[in-house]
Amino acid sequence: MSEPAPAPAPAPAVEPEPPAHPLRAVVLAGGLNVEREVSLSSGTQVAEELARAGVEAELRDADAELLPGLAAAPADAVFIALHGATGEDGALRAVLDLAGVHYVGSPAAACRLAWDKPAAKSVVRSAGVATPDWVALPHSTFRELGAGAVLDLIVARLGLPLMVKPASGGSALGVQKVSRVEDLPAAMVGCFAYGDTVMVERFVDGVELALSVVDLGDGPEALPAVEIAPESGVFDYTSRYTPGLTEYHAPARVSAEVAERAAEIAVHVHRVLGLADLSRTDAIVTPDGEVHFLEVNVSPGLTETSMFPMAVEASGSSLGDVLARLLTRRASTLR
Amino acid sequence: MHHPAPRHPRLDPLADRYAARTHGMKTSEIRALFSVVSRPEVVSLAGGMPAVTALPLDAVGSMIGELVSGMGAQTLQYGSGQGDPRLRERICDVMALEGITDASPSEVVVTVGSQQGLDLVTRVFCDPGDVVLAEGPSYVGALGVFQAAEARVEHVPMDDDGLIPEALEQALIECRAAGDRVKFLYTVPNYHNPAGVTLSEPRRQAVMEIAERYDLLVIEDNPYGLLGFDREPMRALRARDDRRVIYLGSFSKTFSPGLRVGWVLAPLAVREKLVLATEAQVLCPPSLTQYAVARYLDTQPWREQIKHFVELYRERRDATLESLQALMPAGTTWTKPDGGFYVWLKLPHGLDAKLMQPRAVNAHVAYVPGIGFYADGSGREHMRLSYCYPEPDQIREGVRRLARVVEAELDLHSTFDGVDTGSFRAVSGSQPGIVGPANSDRFEDRP
Numbered sequence: 093m094s095e096p097a098p099a100p101a102p103a104p105a106v107e108p109e110p111p112a113h114p115l116r117a118v119v120l121a122g123g124l125n126v127e128r129e130v131s132l133s134s135g136t137q138v139a140e141e142l143a144r145a146g147v148e149a150e151l152r153d154a155d156a157e158l159l160p161g162l163a164a165a166p167a168d169a170v171f172i173a174l175h176g177a178t179g180e181d182g183a184l185r186a187v188l189d190l191a192g193v194h195y196v197g198s199p200a201a202a203c204r205l206a207w208d209k210p211a212a213k214s215v216v217r218s219a220g221v222a223t224p225d226w227v228a229l230p231h232s233t234f235r236e237l238g239a240g241a242v243l244d245l246i247v248a249r250l251g252l253p254l255m256v257k258p259a260s261g262g263s264a265l266g267v268q269k270v271s272r273v274e275d276l277p278a279a280m281v282g283c284f285a286y287g288d289t290v291m292v293e294r295f296v297d298g299v300e301l302a303l304s305v306v307d308l309g310d311g312p313e314a315l316p317a318v319e320i321a322p323e324s325g326v327f328d329y330t331s332r333y334t335p336g337l338t339e340y341h342a343p344a345r346v347s348a349e350v351a352e353r354a355a356e357i358a359v360h361v362h363r364v365l366g367l368a369d370l371s372r373t374d375a376i377v378t379p380d381g382e383v384h385f386l387e388v389n390v391s392p393g394l395t396e397t398s399m400f401p402m403a404v405e406a407s408g409s410s411l412g413d414v415l416a417r418l419l420t421r422r423a424s425t426l427r
Numbered sequence: 428m429h430h431p432a433p434r435h436p437r438l439d440p441l442a443d444r445y446a447a448r449t450h451g452m453k454t455s456e457i458r459a460l461f462s463v464v465s466r467p468e469v470v471s472l473a474g475g476m477p478a479v480t481a482l483p484l485d486a487v488g489s490m491i492g493e494l495v496s497g498m499g500a501q502t503l504q505y506g507s508g509q510g511d512p513r514l515r516e517r518i519c520d521v522m523a524l525e526g527i528t529d530a531s532p533s534e535v536v537v538t539v540g541s542q543q544g545l546d547l548v549t550r551v552f553c554d555p556g557d558v559v560l561a562e563g564p565s566y567v568g569a570l571g572v573f574q575a576a577e578a579r580v581e582h583v584p585m586d587d588d589g590l591i592p593e594a595l596e597q598a599l600i601e602c603r604a605a606g607d608r609v610k611f612l613y614t615v616p617n618y619h620n621p622a623g624v625t626l627s628e629p630r631r632q633a634v635m636e637i638a639e640r641y642d643l644l645v646i647e648d649n650p651y652g653l654l655g656f657d658r659e660p661m662r663a664l665r666a667r668d669d670r671r672v673i674y675l676g677s678f679s680k681t682f683s684p685g686l687r688v689g690w691v692l693a694p695l696a697v698r699e700k701l702v703l704a705t706e707a708q709v710l711c712p713p714s715l716t717q718y719a720v721a722r723y724l725d726t727q728p729w730r731e732q733i734k735h736f737v738e739l740y741r742e743r744r745d746a747t748l749e750s751l752q753a754l755m756p757a758g759t760t761w762t763k764p765d766g767g768f769y770v771w772l773k774l775p776h777g778l779d780a781k782l783m784q785p786r787a788v789n790a791h792v793a794y795v796p797g798i799g800f801y802a803d804g805s806g807r808e809h810m811r812l813s814y815c816y817p818e819p820d821q822i823r824e825g826v827r828r829l830a831r832v833v834e835a836e837l838d839l840h841s842t843f844d845g846v847d848t849g850s851f852r853a854v855s856g857s858q859p860g861i862v863g864p865a866n867s868d869r870f871e872d873r874p
Contacts, residue, residue: 126785129462231839240846248852273851277843284839285786333454336442397438
């Protein structure tokens with residue numbers, strides 16, 4: 093069987109007609125990976141928001157019951173609130189394509205690319221967007237060439253501090269800022285627990301922005317940037333999901349010029365990676381006003397402390413309406 | 428585009444008003460990782476959940492139904508703050524099995540699980556800054572209670588025979604020298620959670636002698652005492668001293684944790700304060716579940732049921748120990764419990780059970796990292812394995828997965844341990860925070 097087409101569905105010229113009956117959605121949340129908790133939180137909020145917008149929304153896990161369930165009670169469209177592997181790496185979407193199930197979000201091949209952070213950075217840099225220097229290596233490279241020699245090279249060329257992060261995955265799990273060279277080996281050990289490839293990235297200091305993009309049929313549009321200011325200085329898992337530990341400003345407290353440039357970059361990233369419907373690009377603005385791409389999320393967090401819902405709110409829309417419009421569009425649009 | 432005023436920038440308009448003791452209440456990565464245990468693909472050696480499906484569920488169901496239909500006027504009503512008198516009598520019968528034969532129902536306070544009992548005792552005795560002595564490691568739920576009371580925990584080490592009396596005495600001497608106010612020793616003498624060890628008979632005597640000599644109050648927490656595999660129940664500390672031991676009991680492991688029925692046995696003066704404290708907290712323990720426990724003890728063969736539980740847990744303990752022996756890499760050690768729910772495992776030197784946890788989640792096996800059982804950040808090389816809930820075949824599969832995880836982690840450490848970062852060359856070609864245009868292409872990692 094041929095691979096599902098990587099490009100997103102072309103935007104229809106006119107707003108599609110919603111189905112005659114109340115829209116029925118299956119919200120996928122949970123999964124079997126380290127991001128399950130966050131996904132369940134996202135999925136619960138999505139289902140509640142959709143219900144508020146008049147959509148009949150059912151929350152389901154991505155397990156052995158899913159495909160028989162979808163076959164027995166087809167949904168108009170599926171909303172994928174899964175984070176981490178399967179949900180974001182394109183695998184589940186490829187299966188939904190095989191099953192002919194409509195879903196909101198980016199197609200399988202584009203997800204595979206965005207999921208691989210180093211690969212996505214390469215594509216984004218080739219498209220003219222600044223991104224901090226990096227190197228991504230599997231454990232076997234350190235084992236075969238000697239960890240000391242390789243880490244020495246990395247520190248010599250990328251400097252300190254460094255960001256050490258899993259080459260795939262989200263929710264800030266496994267991400268560490270390393271300021272002292274003696275902490276680097278332990279950081280590598282901690283990070284390799286999340287996956288076989290680690291990305292070491294030069295630390296870029298500046299204002300951290302979450303740049304949400306949504307496409308309601310007229311092409312991708314950037315929502316107001318959300319500025320992130322964690323109390324601890326590091327936007328790790330605890331800072332991210334404990335209300336009160338991080339300040340968020342939406343719109344971000346940056347100049348109009350920087351805000352515009354950031355919005356352009358977010359839309360550009362969305363396009364060059366072939367993403368569809370919604371995405372969130374994480375970026376840093378340096379004191380000189382340059383916007384640096386860090387990574388992009390094809391299934392952005394939709395929890396009560398997530399940045400995509402804040403951006404929607406700052407745009408003057410309601411999350412439920414935006415999600416319902418995305419569903420309506422996908423319900424009536426074949427990929 | 429319309430831009431409304433943003434919500435409170437910290438998402439929590441009350442962020443500046445919380446009590447200082449809530450500052451440790453943060454979302455935890457460890458907790459989040461546990462979310463996967465609800466999936467059937469994952470073997471959970473993490474939670475200490477009793478095997479309640481081994482209960483005669485139909486009989487218990489009928490019994491509770493009759494309590495509502497036939498006695499609803501009492502079972503659905505408020506009750507006494509101290510707890511139902513009939514249940515308190517039966518609790519004294521249960522405690523007699525562990526040598527406490529002098530307890531009076533008037534000295535018993537029924538609580539919402541022994542967890543509430545510990546909370547009440549801590550509230551009654553501890554001011555912020557007071558010291559609580561506790562085994563190292565110690566029950567995580569107790570550490571949470573002590574933290575909420577802003578008490579400081581000093582750990583006393585254990586070995587295979589439980590708490591080390593000499594270490595207890597040393598801790599008391601050091602606390603005295605430092606001017607600390609030690610309010611009590613908190614101890615789980617039988618089949619310890621998480622360590623799995625039991626305080627030996629000679630040490631029970633030694634601990635009580637030290638308590639006498641140093642005028643130390645002892646909180647004896649004994650949820651597992653009737654779940655010994657190879658011997659009669661040990662004689663409780665409370666059976667040796669009715670003045671300086673406050674005893675916490677529970678039906679969570681011998682009957683049902685969902686009913687939330689536990690108790691405190693304390694001298695009369697303490698009991699008075701406990702009753703006032705519990706009335707302020709919950710008014711009274713739930714009537715229906717108290718009646719359910721009392722009726723269960725009156726009408727069901729509960730001693731036989733405990734024997735059934737013991738056989739079931741013994742089989743699971745055996746599966747755990749045999750699998751660990753067969754599969755775990757050299758350098759791993761573990762305790763060998765002769766009762767209760769838990770094995771305390773020590774990883775090969777340098778491995779960190781918390782850092783390893785994502786690898787275990789990906790391998791579909793769960794455990795509890797040891798760090799949670801210490802108040803001082805110790806325990807990184809340890810983990811708690813619970814064998815009480817999974818079937819023996821699941822346990823064997825779980826240990827098989829865990830062994831592979833440990834092997835992979837050893838492989839990783841062999842790569843990175845001993846790297847001499849002191850010999851690294853000076854940083855060149857870049858400045859912190861500045862992206863150097865000269866090398867930006869050379870470092871591209873092309874897909």
